[in-house]
Amino acid sequence: MATVSEKEWTGFQGLPAATQIILHTLLAKLRKxxxxxxxxxxxGKGGVGKSSIVNSLFSERVAAVSAFRSETLRPRQYSRSKDGFKLTVIDTPGFVEAGRVDAALNSIRRYLLGKTINVVLYVDRLDGPREDKVDVKISxxxxxxxxxxxxPHVIVVFTHAEIHLEDVTYSEFVSRRxxxxxxxxxxxxxxxxxNTxxxxxxxxxxxxxxxNGEHEKILPDGTVWLPVLFEALVDLVLGSKKPILIDEKMIGISKGNPLGSIWMPLVLLAQFVLIWRPIRKAIDRDLVEEAQRHSP
Structure with a gap:
């Protein structure tokens, strides 16, 4: 069972003042x-920084993070509320290697069954290989x-974006990747x-x-990235894309044949009456006969 954590969005107050102003503006747009x-x-893959994004979005440490391995072994849901607005982020197990992609996705989609999703963040490292067969398999x-x-509900998020290059400009590298x-x-x-x-x-x-001077985290090109991420989220939510319901029809998971709940008990009862009870009686009879043969 996945973990659910819901609290007041206290980390909001710890954000730099300039960032808070932008987020208040975005929240006002949503309320409107x-x-x-x-x-x-x-x-995304394991170890690319999905859980770190959760912590950055809430501006507090809510998800366990390791520099050496993926810490999220099952879906974990975190929610924070502020002024009547609720932000929920679902962290998922990473696709550590190609062989685990299908198994991980089966676990994830079963957890998401019945939930309504606004945005999917597809996370990968900016400094990862440009031609990756795992990316093909995951997509x-x-x-x-x-x-x-x-x-159409996906935003690609490249982590580890503070990289220093010598043979190409930062913008050119980002464009290629x-x-x-x-x-x-x-x-x-x-x-x-x-959504091309x-x-x-x-x-x-x-x-x-x-x-920067406002204590906001910036990229090598000077971009303050956290407000940009929130702006991308709000733009997608307020766009023409309606929230998507993860239902059985969408992911091909069936609750099963409703007649099964009726027939299965009858099958088990028939097995007991026709097979197991006669066997038990035969065993009891043999035990009695054996006891009589050894009695003085």
Missing amino acids: QKVDKITIVLL RAISQAFGPQIW SAALRNIILKESRFKTV KVPFVLVENCSRCSE
């Missing part, structure tokens, strides 16, 4: 459109597990014209990340 809650699901598996309708992953997603999702842009955001969760 009568949106009082957002649910986000994080998907294909996500399409098969949830259907292509999941992709994002284009490579975007092309994989477009191919495996079989997009035609829907596949938006992406760069983040750097490291505590040693560079800061």
Whole structure:
């Protein structure tokens, strides 16, 4: 059973003042459109920083993080509330290697069954390989597990974005890396014209990340990344994309034949009457006869 944690969004007050102003503006936009809650699901390989994103979104340590391995072994749901608005983030097990993609997705989609999702954050490292067969397998598996309708709700998040390059400019590297992953997603999702842009955001969760004069974490190009991430979330939620319900039809999980709950007890009863009870009687009879033969 997945863990659910819901509290007041106290970490909000710990954000830099400039960031708080932007988030208050975004919350006002949501309230104006009568949106009082957002649910986000994080998907991606293990160890790419999904749990760190959870902590950054809430500006507090709510998810366990390890620099050496994935700490999330099952889906974990975290919720925080502020001024009538509820933010829910569902952290999921990582796809550590290609062989675990299907097993991990089966676990995730069973947990998500019946939940309404606004945004999916597909997380990968910015400094990862541009041509990765695991990315192909993951994108294909996500399409098969949830259907292509999941992709219009996806924002790609590149972690470890504070990288220093010598042979190429930062913007050029980001452009190449994002284009490579975007092309994989477009191919495996079989997009035609829907959401062909596949938006992406760069983040750097490291505590040693560079800061500006307002104590906001910035990327090598000076971008304050946390407000940009929240802006991308709000833009997608307030866009034309309605929240998506993860139901049985979407993911192909059936509750089973309702007649099974009727027939199974009858089958077990028939087995008891026709098989096990006669066997038990025969055993008891043999025991009695054996006891009589050895009695003085």
